[in-house]
Amino acid sequence: MTKQHFIHKNDEIANESTTNILLISTLAFPALILLGWSGIFYIDNLANLITYCLIGTITTISPFILRKLGVNSQFLKYYAIAMAGVAIGILNLSNQIDIYIALILPIAMSCIYFDKELTIMASIFQCLIIIITNYPKLTSNPIYSDDPFGHYVADTAGFILEIIILSAIFIWIANRTRNILNNLSKTEEQSLLYIDNLQGVMNSSKNASETLSSSVKQLLQAIEQATASNKNINKNADRASLGCEQNLQYIENTNTTVANISDALESISAKTLKLSEISQDTSAATEENEKIINQAINYMEDIELSTKQNKIIINSLSSRSEEIGKIIEIITAITEQTNLLALNAAIESARAGEHGKGFAVVSDEIRSLAEKSSTAAKDISNLVNQIQEDTTKAVNSIDQSSATIKLGIDLVKNVGESFKKLKSLQETSNQEIREITMSSDQTSKYGREIAEVISNTKAITSKSLEQIKSIASDTSVQSSVMQEILASFSIIDHTADNLLNLSKSVNL
Structure with missing residues (x-):
């Protein structure tokens, strides 16, 4: 307090x-x-x-x-x-x-x-x-x-004097008691502090005792486990020794196998390099074929263009033939009209008698010319019809040729696309072959490194075999030492338990 x-x-x-x-x-x-x-x-x-x-x-x-x-x-x-x-x-x-x-x-x-x-x-x-x-x-x-005032002063002075004397005594008592209580309070504080310190020391001692007891017990368990582990290590060391001997035999066999694999990988690398050269030649030939196909496509497109122009000309000729046919029809109509006029003239000349004989001669000549013109017009019309029929056949033939040429162009283009795909595949194949070549070289290198690692592993395994045999020997000695340490810590554990019981009894 x-x-x-x-x-x-x-x-x-x-x-x-x-x-x-x-x-x-x-x-x-x-x-x-x-x-x-x-x-x-x-x-x-x-x-x-x-x-x-x-x-x-x-x-x-x-x-x-x-x-x-x-x-x-x-x-x-x-x-x-x-x-x-x-x-x-x-x-x-x-x-x-x-x-x-x-x-x-x-x-x-x-x-x-x-x-x-x-x-x-x-x-x-x-x-x-x-x-x-x-x-x-x-x-x-x-x-x-x-004399009331005089008595008041005298009596009051007496009372005041008594009060002052008693007050001085009471003040001294209060002050003295206060000092004593302060000293007691300080003493109590020091006692409480001492008790707290002592309690802290006892608690620390108790905690230390508990920690020591717990640590000793854990250490005893660890030593017992270590002793058991040493026995297991000894057994495992014997097994490991046997395993190392077997591993040495396996490593020798593996070394031979890896050497064969390394030789095979070098052969694969050489063949892959040759395949890469062939693939590059094939790629060059494919590029040349692609150029030829492109030229053929250009030629076919020129033929298609010429055919279209011929078709246009023939169609124009057909149109002109139709116009000629129309003109012939006009001539035929004129000829028929002329024959009709000549006939009328002959009739009129017959009516005229002698006076109309000269007109009859002219009428005959006109009719004769009209008949010839009609015959010529019919011949021309037949020729024009024949030309139109031939023109139609030529147009149809040109259309068929155009379709055939277009089909040929499409086929050639398809061939060109096929060559492009073939070229792309060839390039991909070349890339894959180059990567395979690189991988083969790298794999061959790894094969040599694996052979070297296996050789080193063989040396390490031989050394490990010797160390395992040494560990087995040392473990046997360590087991004996652990038994002696276990006996010593049993005594320490007993002492720690006694110290812990003493701390608990002091706290109580």
Whole structure:
């Protein structure tokens, strides 16, 4: 418990005692009224006494009420001592009640707080109470009627002197007691600190003992496990020795196999290189064929263009033949009209007789020319029809040729696309062959490295075999040492258990 905590706790206990004393002293006021009313005490003015008692009751009860309300203990102790002085002062106002020892009651009550400042305050406050309450009491007393003020001064001075002397004693007692309590508090703090330190040491010792005991037990288990492991290691070392001998035989066989694989890989690498050269030649030939196909496609496209132009010309010729046919039709119509006119002229000349003979000759000539023209027009018409038929056949033939040429172009283009795909596949094949060649070279290199690793592994395995045999021998010696260590730690474990039991008994 710290010094401040001790003083605060004492103030709370003292406040409880002081307020309870004041609460009990409240009974004195109704007792005075009862004694005065019954005539046991001579009271000349009962009404004043009742008033004083009511005020006194309030002053003695109020500290108890404030304590119950949880008022600050530092304030409450000053208030309670002051109210005790006020209550004593109220009783001192009456001429019929003489109190002497009760005047020092507030000062005596302040001593239980062990607070010098509070005792000094109570002494000063009580002196003021005596000075104030003695004046009306002594000046109104008939006994001192000859010189009331002089008696007041003399009596009050005597009381004050007594209060000062007693206050000095009480202050010295309070201060001395406070110093003793402070020393006791310091001693208690040191004792508690020492006890805490001792408890910490004991706890540390207990923890260390538990840790030591646990560690020793774990170490014992570890040693037992190590002993068992050594036995297993010895057995495994024998097995490993046998396994290493078998591995040496396997490694020799593997070395031979890897050498054969390495030779085969070198042969594959050479053949792959030759295949790469062939593939490159094939790729060059494919590129040349692709160029030829492209030229053929261009030639076929030129033929297709010429065919289209011929078709246009023949179609134009057909159109002109149709126009000629129309002209022949016009000529034929004119010829027929001429024949008709010639016939009419012959009829008119026959009617004219001799006068119309010359006109008849001309009419015959015109009819003869018209017939020849008609015959010629028919011949021309037949020729034009024949030309149109031949033109139609030529157009159809050209159309068929165009379709055939287009089909040929499509086929040639398809062949070109096939060559392009073949070229792409050839390039992919060349790339794959180059990668295979590189992989073959790398694999051949790895094969040589594997052969070297296997050779090194053989040497390491031989050395490991020797080390395993040495480990088996050392493990046997280590097992004997572990047995001796196990016996020593059994003694340490027993000592740790005894130390742990001792720590637990001290804590209890």
